[in-house]
Amino acid sequence: MRIEEIKRYIEDNEKNIISDLKGLVDIPSISSDKTNVKKALDYVLQLAQRMGFEAKSVLDDQVGVIEIGEGDETIGILSHVDVVPPGNLQSWSSPPFDMKVEDGCLWGRGTLDDKGAIIVCLYAMKCVLGSGQALQKKIQMILGTQEEVEWSDMEGYVANYPLPDYGFTPDGEFPLCNIEKGCMDVELRFACECEGYENGWYLTCLHAGQAANSVPDSCTCQMERYRDGIAVERKTLTTGGKAVHSCQPEKGENAIFHMADLIAETEHCENQISRILAMLKAKFASLYGAEIGLYSEGEMYNGEFVHRNVFAPTLVRMEDDHLLVNVNVRFAYGSSEAEITDAFMQLAQFYGGTVKLLSSLPAVYVSKERPFMKAFGEAYEEGSGRKHEFVLAYGGSYAKAMPNIVSWGPIFPGDEDTCHEENEHISIKSLLDNGKVFAIALNKVALSKSSFK
Secondary structure (H helix, E strand, O other), rough: HHHHHHHHHHOOOOHHHHHHHHHOOOOEEEEEHHHHHHHHHHHHHHHHHHOEEEEEEOOOOOOOEEEOOOOOOEEEEEEEOOOOOOOHHHHHOOOOOOOEEOOEEEEEOOOOOOOHHHHHHHHHHHHHHOOOOOOOOOEEEEEEEOOOOOHHHHHHHHHHHOOOOOEEEEEOOOOOOEEEEOOOOOEEEEOOOOOOOOOOOEEEEEEEEEEEOOOOEEEEEEEEEEEEEEEEEEEEEEOOOOOOOOOHHHHOOOOOHHHHHHOOOOHHHHHHOHHHHHHHHHOOOOOOHHOOOOOOOEEEOOOEOOOOOOOEEEEEEEOOOEEEEEEEEEEEEOOOOOHHHHHHHHHHHOEEEEEEEEEEOOOEEEEOOOOHHHHHHHHHHHHOOOOOOEEEOOOOOOOOOOOOEEEEEEOOOOOOOOOOOOOOOEEEEHHHHHHHHHHHHHHHHHHOOOOOO
């Protein structure tokens, strides 16, 4: 198909794309809600079947697989139907799971991360299938259900099924992200005895955050006043913040840090909870790890921009007289994971705690010279009218799950990134431009007899 025909196909399906996306966004598929996550996966699989694609779920509905075409090479499209919790509902201008069309934008949880991209990728596949030309390669969309949490879905898939030869995940930014930061979640655990307190106010409970990969927009602290070892009065303090994706915490406001400031100005007696709260502000408010010895002096690796190591406390909770803190780490390509974990061990030991590495996913680097990378670059320019270049992906995506997968879209340069924020949205124009770019790329690669490995 000619470029203009592909673009027109996406534009002609605008109403269908919006309608299909609303059906998906309206399902509250928060990662922990397995029932609604399955409903979201079933919704996409049924839509794909109606479009004429082969579609099935595997691994007890952990992963969906949608396919068209056949050939010696497989183009992979990796995405996910689960979403992070909506956060403070009062901060939303409309219900997060009732997609709204307003001011040229689509509003709702998942419109940007990742449901909008799923729908336009399906239409991009349908465009290829309707071209009238024989596909020379298989196109395989692989849909996860636990991307926002522990990735058990992709771990199972990688261990049990053949993998695509190359492809993309529309779970980041444009242009083409050939480098992606690594990410890990580190849990710090501290014992907190609440006995033997003398007269005065003490922090007895601390809670913040809803997702490991989101800067918390709320932090709650319970304080109790003791007299002769007995709690005689109780009060609760709450601080707010601005939730953003933890890969770029500087764009938000961490409610944990605000609580540390509030407690510093509030009458209280020191205990382990207050010490840990103050430590979190002192060690991590600067974001880049200088206070724990992990500041990256340079931002380049082999002449390419990789940024620096970034740290964000995202979850705080009490469990069996212990205070648990999750720190989300985004480390630059070339950084040592062992050095990062060693630094956390030293920090925890200094405060009488322990460390548990909950997850660790490597940084990604894919050569610019790969044929599929060049084809994607051409499709970006032809579909969006913007200049192609290679950039760093700050967030973590399924690009880490398989070789030769890159983060590509859906956020265009200049567009607002509202992933993991209240009032998440994407403009209709940007969504359609995504569809054009992906459709051109799939036509360019899947209809060609040339190898793109």
